[in-house]
Amino acid sequence: MTTTADDSAAEEAFEALLTGRPVPFEAAGLAAFTEAVRASATRPGRPNAALAELLATGLLTDQSEPSTRTAGTDGSPPARRGARVRNRRRFAMIFPALLAKIISAGAVAQADTGAGVVVVAVTGAGVVGVLPDPVQDTVASVVETVTPLDIEGGDEVAGDEVPGEDQTGTTDPGTVPTPVVETAPPAEPTEAEFSAETWALEGPDAYPSFGAWVSAGTHHDVAKALGVRFGELVSSRAREKGLDAEELAAAGVDLGELTGATPTAAPEAEQETTVATRETASGERGSGGNGNGNGNAVAGSNGNAGNGKAAAGNGAGSNGNGGKGNGRD
Amino acid sequence: MRAGLAFDDVLAAAQAGAAWAFETLYRGLAPTVIAYLRLHGAADPDDVASETFLGVFTGLPGFRGDEEALRSWVFTIAHRRLIDDWRRRSRRPRLADDAGDLTLLAGGDAEDDALVRVGTDDVHRLCAGLPDDQRAVLLLRVLADLTVEQIASVMGRSVGSVKALQRRGLRSLRERIEKSSEIVPGTRVPLAARPAMTGVR
Numbered sequence: 001m002t003t004t005a006d007d008s009a010a011e012e013a014f015e016a017l018l019t020g021r022p023v024p025f026e027a028a029g030l031a032a033f034t035e036a037v038r039a040s041a042t043r044p045g046r047p048n049a050a051l052a053e054l055l056a057t058g059l060l061t062d063q064s065e066p067s068t069r070t071a072g073t074d075g076s077p078p079a080r081r082g083a084r085v086r087n088r089r090r091f092a093m094i095f096p097a098l099l100a101k102i103i104s105a106g107a108v109a110q111a112d113t114g115a116g117v118v119v120v121a122v123t124g125a126g127v128v129g130v131l132p133d134p135v136q137d138t139v140a141s142v143v144e145t146v147t148p149l150d151i152e153g154g155d156e157v158a159g160d161e162v163p164g165e166d167q168t169g170t171t172d173p174g175t176v177p178t179p180v181v182e183t184a185p186p187a188e189p190t191e192a193e194f195s196a197e198t199w200a201l202e203g204p205d206a207y208p209s210f211g212a213w214v215s216a217g218t219h220h221d222v223a224k225a226l227g228v229r230f231g232e233l234v235s236s237r238a239r240e241k242g243l244d245a246e247e248l249a250a251a252g253v254d255l256g257e258l259t260g261a262t263p264t265a266a267p268e269a270e271q272e273t274t275v276a277t278r279e280t281a282s283g284e285r286g287s288g289g290n291g292n293g294n295g296n297a298v299a300g301s302n303g304n305a306g307n308g309k310a311a312a313g314n315g316a317g318s319n320g321n322g323g324k325g326n327g328r329d
Numbered sequence: 330m331r332a333g334l335a336f337d338d339v340l341a342a343a344q345a346g347a348a349w350a351f352e353t354l355y356r357g358l359a360p361t362v363i364a365y366l367r368l369h370g371a372a373d374p375d376d377v378a379s380e381t382f383l384g385v386f387t388g389l390p391g392f393r394g395d396e397e398a399l400r401s402w403v404f405t406i407a408h409r410r411l412i413d414d415w416r417r418r419s420r421r422p423r424l425a426d427d428a429g430d431l432t433l434l435a436g437g438d439a440e441d442d443a444l445v446r447v448g449t450d451d452v453h454r455l456c457a458g459l460p461d462d463q464r465a466v467l468l469l470r471v472l473a474d475l476t477v478e479q480i481a482s483v484m485g486r487s488v489g490s491v492k493a494l495q496r497r498g499l500r501s502l503r504e505r506i507e508k509s510s511e512i513v514p515g516t517r518v519p520l521a522a523r524p525a526m527t528g529v530r
Binding site: 006007010011014018029030033034036037038039040041042043044045046047048050051054055056057058059 | 346347348349350351352355356359360361363364365367368374375376378379380382383386387448449451452455456468470471472474495496499500502503506507
């Protein structure tokens with residue numbers, strides 16, 4: 001027969017168990033049950049395919065497969081062209097994902113990653129043999145010391161036995177180290193201001209219209225910030241959304257102009273190398289000038305509103321600020 | 330939570346979609362969620378847990394709160410997925426025929442903490458013998474460390490209702506244990522193996 005007193009005692013014992021306090025012997029069975037329940041919560045479990053992909057990639061999904069709207073029909077393009085389209089789209093997704101991972105990593109991991117990218121870039125250039133002689137010799141010596149590869153410009157004469165795929169393998173994007181989050185806490189991943197990475201990651205869905213997204217990207221010069229071909233990035237997004245040339249034109253987007261106006265990037269096969277080289281070359285290219293004009297004039301006065309004008313710079317950015325006119329009676 | 334990482338940092342990264350933060354949260358919460366689902370008799374606890382965390386991760390950008398609130402929210406989603414699982418299967422979770430072979434191993438003296446051990450199968454039988462709501466309240470308290478108020482929110486019930494369910498669940502549990510237990514003296518469980526008894530989680 002269970003009484004109210006027994007219920008109260010059991011509840012008190014239960015609360016004591018939950019808070020880690022000792023319990024009377026009469027509650028031994030309840031204590032054993034509680035302990036066994038907690039002990040059962042040790043298996044991490046097996047995530048299903050969807051969750052496993054999410055755990056591996058985060059919310060930055062790789063939409064490398066062409067949509068059904070862009071898939072070839074009777075007049076389908078050759079397979080080679082399809083592969084190029086997929087490569088461009090993969091690049092358009094993977095590059096922002098890589099940037100996001102770097103941004104979300106800690107300072108140490110960022111330094112490691114940056115150093116890794118530079119090493120890959122320099123190594124790749126060294127293998128090709130396009131570095132200046134002193135640098136070429138140094139790179140060749142280092143690479144030959146740590147790898148079985150023979151590189152032109154090293155102490156040894158390059159032999160024919162080195163397979164080409166081994167050389168190209170040194171520029172494999174897979175060798176780019178990923179951020180080691182276990183060794184350093186992550187940096188704050190979000191920014192209050194406009195972010196080119198966010199612009200690329202969120203895409204046109206985060207903007208009122210496709211045209212607004214393109215306009216924001218143009219205004220903030222994300223092509224330079226991301227080191228990508230702006231026109232192709234826009235084109236890729238347009239294909240994903242199934243927008244044709246007419247719809248783009250209606251949205252105020254001239255794809256041909258965007259494609260032609262953006263700086264030429266390196267071939268796709270050297271995308272990772274391009275990432276590093278752009279970092280160093282960006283300082284040599286001039287950015288467009290910015291002009292601001294401010295003018296204030298009190299009524300009845302002879303103040304003149306200022307005008308600002310700036311010409312597009314080539315080699316160095318130029319800024320023009322209009323004079324400020326103030327007048328008083 | 331992973332050592333060296335503050336919860337706020339992990340949460341912020343997870344809200345931004347970082348995979349490593351998802352994994353950190355999953356590793357921290359999945360064992361208890363899966364145990365909750367398994368002890369409720371879910372057909373495929375891993376799959377229901379996966380659906381739970383997919384819902385959690387995709388809904389994280391709108392979440393606001395601390396670690397305790399996140400745990401409560403995760404179990405809210407898990408509980409709903411569990412009910413969906415029950416509805417899909419159109420039957421109650423597996424129930425044991427009886428708990429007649431339940432064996433409790435005890436030892437030590439009355440002045441010491443109770444030294445009793447219950448096997449995994451016994452826990453499943455005891456849980457299966459409880460009504461769904463009573464089992465949910467007890468498991469949410471033990472596994473998820475939720476308060477009565479938080480459980481009321483998870484289950485969509487009043488606080489008084491949850492307290493009543495807990496009282497009836499404990500009574501039913503105690504009766505089943507007393508009726509079917511066989512105390513075997515002389516088996517002493519080391520303190521280090523009993524985190525629940527010492528408050529160490």
